[in-house]
Amino acid sequence: MTSTAEPNYWSLLGLEPDSDADALKRAFRREARRWHPDLNANDRQAEERFKLVNEAYAVLSDPKRRRAWEGRSIDPPSHVDPFASGFPGFEDYLEVVLGLGRRRANDEDDEARQTVTDSPVDSQHFSGDWPATAPPPPPPPVHAAETLETDVLLTPDQALCGTAVEIELRDGTLVEVLTPPQAGDGWRLRLAGVTPGGGDHFLHLRVQTEEGLRIDGLRVHYRLELLPADAALGCAVDVPTLSGPVTLQVPPGSSSGRLLRLRGRGLESDDRRGDQLVEIVVVIPAELTEAERALYRRLQELALETELD
Known part of the structure; x- marks a missing residue:
């Protein structure tokens, strides 16, 4: 077994x-899928739990071993680990354990294969090699890389000069990142x-003031909401x-999207000073x-009359 304390196999399979x-097979299929190492790449306990699930099915599906286990006189397991050379792909694993492989045209071959696949993958007797009639296990699946993103709040001065930002990765590693000078909101x-x-892990820079000013390099952006009449x-x-x-x-006739420039109201660096752009946004009262x-x-x-004219 995989632990010194003998587990309750029924409870382990939720039965x-x-x-x-039939219920035993369904429970085994469910738990094997849940704990198969290929499907739990980030769970260090999955491998041990998967071995216990396999062991539980091997005992409960074998009448002799089940009687021995219920009497708590089961033979001590072999030291051979059936998964020492790695774990098979989940679907191929189920084919061997539950006999789910495709039927062969030849009845004799089918009967011989059924004799093999109807036996569970026994943690005491399985040597780690697949039966000659079963297809070889496929290569491990390629797991999709995870992409993460973290918002980083900067003041206008920090964005202008660049600053050191400390980020903690999911595994607890601390990484110090230097933001580039004249960084902008949304970078x-x-x-x-x-x-x-x-x-990849992306840092999403947020450079905004409480008044709603957005910084982009030396330039400042501001959205000005106006009523239609204004x-x-x-x-x-x-x-x-x-x-300040x-x-x-x-100007009259300003539509949404129009930009008005306030010269010299941006940030300053090396005798250069940016402007502030004010974007007009026309809003209708709710x-x-x-x-x-x-x-x-x-x-x-009046608009319709003008169109008719």
């Missing part, structure tokens, strides 16, 4: 004592091959900058009064 053969830094399966007629509005609020004159609805209907009528 009540004296369950029939992604790649740590190649550090995740389980050899995938965008259509033009207005003066205060907008935040890194050095300033009054911006919005709830309108009856008077507002009437005005919008009138505007709609």
Whole structure:
């Protein structure tokens, strides 16, 4: 066995004592799939649990060994580990244990194969080599590499000059990453091959102020939300900058997506100073009064009349 304390095989397979053969096979298939090492690459305990599941089925499916186990006089197991040379692929493993392989055309070959495959993979007698009539186990499956992403918050000064960021990987390893100078909000830094399966870990840089200013190199971005009337007629509005609020004159007829420039309101480096770009976003109130609805209907009528003219 795989441990010094003898396990309860029925409990190990999630069965009540004296369950029939069909229930035993179903439980074995379920637990074998659950604990097969190929399907649990990141679980160090899966291998031992898989061996116990195999051992439980080997004992409970053999009437003689089952009677001996129930009387707690089962013969001591051999020291040979049937999985010493590795674990077979899950589907091929089930073919050997449960006899699920394809039928052969020749009845004699089929009968001989059935004699072999109806016996469980016994932890005491299985030598680790597959029967000559069974196909060789396939190569281990290729596990998809996992890609992870972590948000990293930076101040405008940290983004401008670059800073050291400490990241803890899933296995507990601490990695120090230096962000590049003049980094921007939304940038992604790649740590190649550090995740389980050899995938990448990306650092997603977030460089924003409480006022909603987004930093990108020396440039600053700001989204200015306006009501339709203000965008259509033009207005003066205060907008935040890194050095304090300033009054911006919005021209009449400004649509969503229009960019207005505040020169010299960005970050400064080596006698260079960036600008601040203000993006106009026209928003419609979620709830309108009856008077507002009437005005919008009138505007709609005027638009239709203009199209007809």
